[in-house]
Amino acid sequence: MSLLNPVLLPPKVKAYLSQGERFIKWDDETTIASPVILRVDPKGYYLYWTYQSKEMDFLDITSIRDTRFGKFAKIPKSQKLRDVFNMDFPDNNFLLKTLTVVSGPDMVDLTFHNFVSYKENVGKNWAEDVLALVKHPLTANASRSTFLDKILVKLKMQLNPEGKIPVKNFFQMFPADRKRVEAALSACHLPKGKNDAINPEDFPESVYKSFLMSLCPRPEIDEIFTSYHAKAKPYMTKEHLTKFINQKQRDPRLNSLLFPPARPDQVRGLIDKYEPSGINVQRGQLSPEGMVWFLCGPENSVLAQDKLLLHQDMTQPLSHYFINSSHNTYLTAGQFSGLSSAEMYRQVLLAGCRCVELDCWKGKPPDEEPIITHGFTMTTDIYFKEAIEAIAESAFKTSPYPVILSFENHVDSPRQQAKMAEYCRMMFGDMLLTEPLEKFPLKPGIPLPSPEDLRGKILIKNKKNQFSGPAAPSTEGSCSPTASVGEDTVWAGEEGAEPEEEEVEEVEEEEEEESGNLDEEEIKKMQSDEGTAGLEVTAYEEMSSLVNYIQPTKFISFEFSAQKNRSYVISSFTELKAYDLLSKASVQFVDYNKRQMSRIYPKGTRMDSSNYMPQMFWNAGCQMVALNFQTMDLPMQQNMALFEFNGQSGYLLKHEFMRRPDKQFNPFSVDRIDVVVATTLSITVISGQFLSDRSVRTYVEVELFGLPGDPKRRYRTKLSPSANSINPVWKEEPFVFEKILMPELASLRVAVMEEGNRFLGHRIIPINALNSGYHHLCLHSESNMPLTMPALFVFLEMKDYVPDTWADLTVALANPIKFFSAHDKKSLKLKEAMGGLPEKPFPLGSPVVGPVNGALAPTSNGSAAAGYRAKEETTKKAAGKAC
Numbered sequence: 101m102s103l104l105n106p107v108l109l110p111p112k113v114k115a116y117l118s119q120g121e122r123f124i125k126w127d128d129e130t131t132i133a134s135p136v137i138l139r140v141d142p143k144g145y146y147l148y149w150t151y152q153s154k155e156m157d158f159l160d161i162t163s164i165r166d167t168r169f170g171k172f173a174k175i176p177k178s179q180k181l182r183d184v185f186n187m188d189f190p191d192n193n194f195l196l197k198t199l200t201v202v203s204g205p206d207m208v209d210l211t212f213h214n215f216v217s218y219k220e221n222v223g224k225n226w227a228e229d230v231l232a233l234v235k236h237p238l239t240a241n242a243s244r245s246t247f248l249d250k251i252l253v254k255l256k257m258q259l260n261p262e263g264k265i266p267v268k269n270f271f272q273m274f275p276a277d278r279k280r281v282e283a284a285l286s287a288c289h290l291p292k293g294k295n296d297a298i299n300p301e302d303f304p305e306s307v308y309k310s311f312l313m314s315l316c317p318r319p320e321i322d323e324i325f326t327s328y329h330a331k332a333k334p335y336m337t338k339e340h341l342t343k344f345i346n347q348k349q350r351d352p353r354l355n356s357l358l359f360p361p362a363r364p365d366q367v368r369g370l371i372d373k374y375e376p377s378g379i380n381v382q383r384g385q386l387s388p389e390g391m392v393w394f395l396c397g398p399e400n401s402v403l404a405q406d407k408l409l410l411h412q413d414m415t416q417p418l419s420h421y422f423i424n425s426s427h428n429t430y431l432t433a434g435q436f437s438g439l440s441s442a443e444m445y446r447q448v449l450l451a452g453c454r455c456v457e458l459d460c461w462k463g464k465p466p467d468e469e470p471i472i473t474h475g476f477t478m479t480t481d482i483y484f485k486e487a488i489e490a491i492a493e494s495a496f497k498t499s500p501y502p503v504i505l506s507f508e509n510h511v512d513s514p515r516q517q518a519k520m521a522e523y524c525r526m527m528f529g530d531m532l533l534t535e536p537l538e539k540f541p542l543k544p545g546i547p548l549p550s551p552e553d554l555r556g557k558i559l560i561k562n563k564k565n566q567f568s569g570p571a572a573p574s575t576e577g578s579c580s581p582t583a584s585v586g587e588d589t590v591w592a593g594e595e596g597a598e599p600e601e602e603e604v605e606e607v608e609e610e611e612e613e614e615s616g617n618l619d620e621e622e623i624k625k626m627q628s629d630e631g632t633a634g635l636e637v638t639a640y641e642e643m644s645s646l647v648n649y650i651q652p653t654k655f656i657s658f659e660f661s662a663q664k665n666r667s668y669v670i671s672s673f674t675e676l677k678a679y680d681l682l683s684k685a686s687v688q689f690v691d692y693n694k695r696q697m698s699r700i701y702p703k704g705t706r707m708d709s710s711n712y713m714p715q716m717f718w719n720a721g722c723q724m725v726a727l728n729f730q731t732m733d734l735p736m737q738q739n740m741a742l743f744e745f746n747g748q749s750g751y752l753l754k755h756e757f758m759r760r761p762d763k764q765f766n767p768f769s770v771d772r773i774d775v776v777v778a779t780t781l782s783i784t785v786i787s788g789q790f791l792s793d794r795s796v797r798t799y800v801e802v803e804l805f806g807l808p809g810d811p812k813r814r815y816r817t818k819l820s821p822s823a824n825s826i827n828p829v830w831k832e833e834p835f836v837f838e839k840i841l842m843p844e845l846a847s848l849r850v851a852v853m854e855e856g857n858r859f860l861g862h863r864i865i866p867i868n869a870l871n872s873g874y875h876h877l878c879l880h881s882e883s884n885m886p887l888t889m890p891a892l893f894v895f896l897e898m899k900d901y902v903p904d905t906w907a908d909l910t911v912a913l914a915n916p917i918k919f920f921s922a923h924d925k926k927s928l929k930l931k932e933a934m935g936g937l938p939e940k941p942f943p944l945g946s947p948v949v950g951p952v953n954g955a956l957a958p959t960s961n962g963s964a965a966a967g968y969r970a971k972e973e974t975t976k977k978a979a980g981k982a983c
Contacts, residue, residue: 104366106398107405110246111236113144114229121222123199123215124185125149131178133185138215138226141257144233145250147201154261158254159203159213162886164234166202166450167227172493173198174214185216199223201230206883207447208432208730235498235748237408240886244396244876247888252308256300264297274315275793276825284315306376309393316827318392320787320893324874325388335385338364338371341394349400349873352899370394395874395893402875402896403865410747414501417547418554418649419667419697420759422718423504424743424750425455427701427726428709430472430482435707437478442486446494448729452743454750455504455699455724456491460484460520462511470516485523492527495558499749502533502554504650504724506699507562512637521642524560533557536648544665548649548697551751561650561670563639650697658688661696672699675712682720682767690758690765693721701726711735715805719767719845721758732883738805738847740884741864755844769841770809778901779843779867783894784834785817788852789876790889792825797855800892802835806846806867811837819855839901843867850877850892861890872898 120139126132136149140161147159168174175198176182187194197217204210217223233239238246251273260266267285271294274281285292288311290302328344329336336344346361368384374397375381375390386394394400426448430440445456463469463484470484495503511517524532533554536542540549639647648668655661655671658681673681678700681689692698700717702710709728713735717725727736746752757765757773765773785800792798803814815835820828840846848870851862861879879890 104362104370104399106401108238108398108408110238110242111144111233113140113142113233117226117229118142121217121226123149123217126176126181126184126214126216128174128176128178128181128214131180133181133216136215140230140233141253143249143253144236144239145253146257147230148257156258158257159201160250160888161230161233162239163203163205164201164230165204165207165210166446166494166497167231167234168200168202168493169198169223169227170195173200173223174212176214193220196220197223199226205881205885206732207444207451210443210447231497237405237747240744240880240884241401241403241405241408242878242886243398243401244878244891245393245398247878247886247891248312248396249305250888252305255308256303259300260297262297264299265303267291267296267298268294274790274826276790276795280315280826284311287311287314309376309389313389313392316789318787318827318893320829321392321395322388325391335380335383335387336391337386338368338384341371341386342367348895349871351872352897370399373397396876400871400873400875402871402877402894404869404871407745407866407869408747410749412746412751412753414552414749414751414753415550416753416759417550417667418502419548419693419695419723420754421551421723421751422725422742422754423455423697423723424451424453424739425504425506425699425724425726426453426729427457428459428474428728429453429456430459430487431474431479431709431728432730434709435474435477435479435704438480440473440480440482442482442490444730445487445490449491449494449503450498451729451740452498452748452750453729454499454501455506455726457506457508457701457726458484458487459508460511462513462516468513468516468519470511470520475510484520485527488523488527491558492531495531496556499747499751500555501551501749501751502557502559504559504561506650506724506726507560507643509562509639509643510637514640514642517640518642521646524558524646528558531556531558532646533559533648534646540649542648542651542666542668546667547695548667551749554649559648559650560643560646561652562643562647564647564651565639565641565644658685658692661692665695667696670697670699672701674703675700675717676703678717678720678722682716686720686768687764687766689720689722690767691761693723694759694761697723699724699726702728713805714739715847716767716808719807721754721765737862737882737884738849738864742847742866744884745866745869755842757842768808773841776842779840780899780901781837781840781848781867781870782834782897783848783850785830785832785850785892785894786874787827787829787893788820788825789827789891789893790825791828791852791860792854792890794825794854795823796825797823798825798828798860799853799855800830801849801851801853803849804837804840804846805849805864807841810840810846813837825854834895834897840867850894852879852890852892861887867898870896870898872896 117140120137123136123138124133125136126134134151136151138147138149140147145161147161147164148156150156173195175194176185176187182188185194186192194216197220199215199217199222201213201215202210203213215223217226255265255269255273258265258269267290270281270285271278282292288307290298290307290311325336328340330340342362342364345367350361371384371386371390372381374394375386376393377387377390380387380390428435429448430442430444432439432441432444448456458472459474461471461473461475461481463471471481472484472487473479473481491503491505509517511520525534537549537553540546540553651669653669653671655673661669661671678698700714700722702712706712706728709731711727711731711733714725714727715738725739727739729736743750743752755765755776757763757776763774781804783802785802788798788800797819799819800817801814802816804811817830817832820830822828844867846867847864848867849862849864852860854860859882861881863877863880874893874895877892877894879887879892881887
């Protein structure tokens with residue numbers, strides 16, 4: 101049970117990282133190279149470096165996106181810096197000493213911190229071990245106490261030349277209300293002048309906690325404490341705390357035999373850990389302040405921490421998973437203009453994405469290097485080989501499971517397609533899956549291999565043709581490009597299409613006709629919805645030979661796909677086409693996605709790179725719901741929050757109803773789903789802490805993403821009573837989502853806004869990863885980066901949904917004696933209200949009759965108790981039928 105023993109332990113920092121290493125830090129723009137000592141603090145919160153002048157620069161570990169060494173690290177372009185490192189000498193070992201740390205608030209706005217060590221291979225060790233700290237599940241999902249501890253660590257590291265903590269740093273750290281900061285310092289008997297400084301020895305953790313309690317009092321927790329502590333005593337005993345844990349912090353749906361409630365002897369350790377008073381610890385007593393720190397600790401994580409780890413079965417066919425997928429991956433801004441960047445491939449793969457898109461076009465003379473760009477727009481180009489190199493380096497840094505490269509291929513040159521294939525073979529090496537696995541041949545009725553079967557492999561999704569004769573000629577212009585109808589339409593004659601021989605000739609002739617008559621209006625029309633996807637060309641032998649399990653084909657119908665029963669064939673749909681299919685044939689769409697994969701991508705008119713809401717397509721079991729990763733809008737936030745779980749593997753196992761062929765699932769159903777127990781979720785937004793660096797009024801929004809039949813209401817608190825962003829309290833009724841049909845498909849979003857609708861922070865968490873009870877909800881930025889200061893204090897309650905008509909039966913089954921005792925009292929009160937009871941209400945030997953006005957009539961022996969037993973038996977029989 102996590103309340104007594106947290107599932108995850110904080111990351112361990114290797115000794116050499118905290119001891120530090122000498123590096124030279126360089127910058128191409130300033131052409132300055134400075135000796136520094138690079139370190140990680142012992143708790144793993146910050147990477148920092150100290151110059152010879154004793155100045156210090158910090159990098160929050162949570163802001164680091166990547167670490168690189170060797171040939172993948174940044175190389176100086178400045179000749180001055182190249183001379184400093186003797187880079188132009190043939191025997192130079194510069195690449196063995198490099199280290200680049202990449203940080204940034206999102207995937208586009210990046211900063212590169214470049215270091216060179218004095219010894220070889222030091223950069224490699226630093227890159228691997230720092231990235232391990234970054235990728236630890238608790239780095240971004242730490243407890244409230246950890247984030248508050250980060251502030252203390254930073255304050256005690258940023259010392260002035262005299263080795264003291266400048267008071268001005270407190271004002272910078274807590275800028276919302278300077279007077280409150282001064283008052284809190286005074287309450288701790290510390291200097292408060294802006295030019296004053298504090299000895300680190302005078303500011304231990306105990307004083308820091310007292311400072312926080314003065315700066316940010318928690319009256320709302322005092323109220324909770326008062327309702328559970330000993331009467332007329334200012335403390336809780338271990339028995340009181342045990343009662344609180346079992347009644348409030350425990351999920352009421354847990355089976356008491358499988359998950360025993362907490363015992364006082366187990367709870368005693370929590371008092372020892374969190375109570376600040378030594379005397380209280382000796383007595384086994386918890387004070388209100390101890391209660392605050394207990395509720396901030398890792399034992400009270402709002403997340404079910406085991407869900408962050410890789411915990412799902414990874415041996416199911418690929419089609420049984422949701423796969424984290426990107427659209428037009430190379431773009432950094434809009435779809436019409438802006439920079440393309442190979443760096444985006446690294447960033448999305450590092451974020452856990454497992455399917456990236458490459459829009460390939462023919463390169464121009466003299467080098468004729470294939471390029472990646474968005475056709476018929478003003479976006480810039482990147483070389484195809486740069487993108488492949490970036491993918492090769494970053495593919496498996498975050499997740500070991502397969503990466504799918506979705507090619508939109510417009511390269512109508514056999515020679516350049518051969519060059520593309522050669523780059524893939526050369527740079528990916530053994531990672532590239534060029535032949536189907538022996539156990540999973542490309543035959544109808546055979547399922548796809550699993551993520552585990554394809555571990556560490558890169559799969560190519562490109563048109564595939566069958567070549568029975570000699571290889572395609574390598575002279576330019578020998579084969580004309582072909583316009584196809586859908587994004588991933590296969591050529592006639594391809595294995596996926598299997599038309600008759602006569603049909604092949606007809607289709608080819610028709611398509612050639614179409615391709616020869618494409619005018620500007622038709623091109624614009626294709627761009628309006630499908631984008632340039634409809635202009636793909638044929639796959640020549642070299643590229644075609646790389647395609648196996650992800651063979652694109654034009655979608656004809658669900659019936660046709662079921663008849664062919666080919667799991668290795670995939671179709672892509674614009675969001676509009678997919679929505680149309682979903683609204684007309686939702687059950688068939690779900691069944692289709694059990695067998696084979698579908699890819700959904702944004703319509704071509706989203707020139708601003710906005711995203712559609714992915715939830716509706718996840719509800720249909722669509723695996724690759726591709727989004728624009730460069731745009732951190734609400735759909736992308738939901739995508740990032742969902743795929744943070746299951747070890748950030750990029751694969752999430754679908755519910756069994758979306759996998760089993762013997763089950764039918766309609767995502768639009770408003771009734772209960774067979775065998776799935778609906779959930780009722782109640783959330784009370786109680787208070788906030790350090791929500792803004794300004795004194796502003798704030799409010800909180802709460803909404804649910806799930807099936808169409810789930811509660812759709814978006815709740816909102818009132819504005820906080822005053823412009824207090826340090827510890828506002830909202831005293832409002834709980835927000836209730838009464839019937840969440842399939843909790844495994846639903847997520848909760850809680851967002852904090854400032855007056856005027858300015859975003860301050862939010863959190864999106866899957867329903868099945870939430871814990872019941874009182875919790876601190878540490879907020880994230882728009883790009884899902886953890887924010888150190890802002891948090892909400894909430895009360896969550898989850899229970900099985902019970903319709904009103906079954907409420908009495910549920911109570912009776914849970915506690916029959918209590919139910920019938922209450923029922924008896926209610927009947928007596930009703931009779932008393934009707935004029936009192938006769939001394940001998942019924943003569944002996946009265947015949948058995950049924951319930952009269954809700955009260956039980958006597959039995960043949962005159963025993964009312966026997967009558968109650970009869971009704972209890974009837975109730976049990978009814979319960980048996982209901983179950």
